Amino acid sequence: MSRSANINSRTNRTTVRLLYLLSSLLYLLFTTPAHAARIGDLSETSLWEQALRFFTFQDPSVRYALLGSMLLGICCGLLGSFLVVRKMALVGDALSHAVLPGVALGFLWNMNKDPVAIFIGATVAGLLGTAVVNLLKQTTRLKEDTALGLVLASFFAVGICLMTMIQRLPTGNKSGIDKFLFGQAAAIGAADVQLMAVVTGVVVVVIALFYKEFLVTSFDAGFARAVGLPVQAFHYGLMLLLAFAVVIALQAVGVVLVSAMLITPAAAAYLLTDRMHRMLLLAAVFGMAAGALGAFLSFLGNNLPTGPFMVLAATAVFAAAFLFGPRHGVLARWWRQRSRAARIQRENTLKAIYHVLEARNFLGEGVSLRELAERRRETEEEVAAQAAALHTHGLATLHDDGNHIFVTPDGWQRACAIVRNHRLWELYLTNEAHLAADHVHEDAEKIEHLLGEETVRELERRLVNTKQDPHGKTIPVVPISLGTKAETTPGYGRSA
């Protein structure tokens, strides 16, 4: 009960944020009455003037273009998130190509760019496309990828046939129909923005109302069926909303690249968070930013198509998330791997120091670099670098011009912990898993860095005698130092 309430409150918060976003966008629409000048009127303006025209929002067409692009970004980001987590990204691609004949038929309806007629036509065509994909998958031996490709290409071909027929008609206002292929945000008018706002509102409200259901059917269809949810119905509902999103995005992004607005912002959000509601919000924001940036960039040049710029803006966001994402980013992973390797290196050096000291029955505290180098079978330069690393981490101090290492209490504790991990594991493998004593060293070399406190306690419980390892060496007891570090060290062999 409390869990579902929790989900609901989270959804509500996300919804409120989205609605806030939407209303502030709509506010833009009604501010500053402006003199009319259309995008593309002036061909000789400088980039700077164009940029200024864009940011002062003087032209209504600029405001419509910007608003429309942002609305479609929100809509596509939200629905694309579900596609990405359901591994259905290419369904979006097929659907977006399949709407083209519907666009052409909607245009034919009364021979002009009537948003509602095109909306209806495109939605029907898109849904028909997904239905055909399912039909092919279920009744023939064609696999999903082939079915998707078939529907994508053949619907698109029918659409192109119709479009070229329209363009060769002697009568009618044909302007604008070709903009549906690569998108032109400047072609967005007031009626289009209204339709986009309504559709985006519907999408946000439906997702908010059925958030839990969409979540469950997306992540665990079996469980959803078991609790009696109509999984198929939600699938088709999602397809319907998706068709809506594709259709309102058509004019600004174009048929060919709509799928990128569905996939790329959502994939970027997927790299940044593990929570669905956060992913939805991030994807909406990314989509909106990509839409605005794309509209701006295509406005700078004269008559450049908008869609490709939006797609590249979205790709830039994805690339940033891919490289710099705090948890799943390439750099963060690389950094984690590197610091893990450095920690293992330090622990191995400490272990070697322990071995040197053990070999002379713990007489004297300092270990010379030469002894250490012999023990590790490395050059003195390499060992000196390792010693310096220990020094910077407060695990050892250097004396006699850096030729002798003295381990600090923290370092000693860590060294004992590592050796103890190693020998306990060897003991466990010989006593409990009945491996030969000369086969256990390699395994222990790896696991000693990974054993956490709980595992060590478990080993101690299971082993009767933890005094000596299988090779007859004493298993050290980890000294409990009175320093502050002792409490904060999370486990044996782990660096704080």
Added chain:
Amino acid sequence: MMALSIVAVAMSNFIPPFDAHRVFVEPWTQDFSSSVWIALMGFFVATACGLVGNYLILRRMALVGDAISHSILPGIAVAFLISGSRGSLPMFLGALVAGAVTTVLIEVIHKKSRVKQDAAIGIAFTSLFAVGVILISLFASKVDLDQECVLYGEIAFIPLEGMVELAGLTLGPPSVVRMALVTLVVALLVGLFYKELLVSSFDPALAVSLGINSTFVHYALMAMLSVVVVSAFEAVGAILVIAMLILPGATATLLSHRFPVMLGLTVLHAALSAVLGLHLGVWLNCSLAAAMVVAGTGLFIAAAAVFGYQQSHAHEHSQNNNLRGRPGD
């Protein structure tokens, strides 16, 4: 229903009247030479694409074909900008590089992050395609290419190209000759490496045990795909190519279980859709390349309606899988 009838009324003055003489006879009497070259071009494109496409379908890589056919666009545009000509060699090189970049990008995105392969495909090819479209619209004056050509090609302009002559023999328009060569090479490669392609497509493990380098076969197939797509690009554009890749093979899959028969049916489908598409395009006065795809779709629908459902035992199987599998799997 009412909506349909209204559409029908609206369509009645949209669709030209069907005049059998104009549609079926005139292309072969009045415009004989141009019809022949256009139909031949369509046939070669569909054959080359269909042969490669058969393997894509077998390997469940149909959508990789989709991705590569989109993403060769920047390669072609850059090749144009650097070489300043529409020569075959720069185009092939550009397309090969772009195809390789796509394959690598998909792998990198998929392997280095938790993004799944389908989304990785979607991100990679749309980005590259966007770069291509921007290049073409920025340098439209320098590049002998426009957005329409990207979408549905210029197969109707082939008769205007002039003829290639070799040793006194008139061979045909240059693009048709080039496409014929590509088709010949593809057919030869498919014939020579029939066993390798087949085994590595059906059973990669067996291929490894027979000493066939599956990775090499994979990349060779991708290279072949890039070359075929780029040579078809001029005629049918970047998106209709997907139809040429998938339609013949998918139709053949419905009609036969035997792979050699499927290859033969692919060629048959290519020939039929080229000729029927020509007539359809003449009748409707629309893009000929798109009309050829629509004709091919018609053949596919006929095959699916007559023979498709007989193999519906696959249906129960796949449904069981769906029950067990994950969503969207």
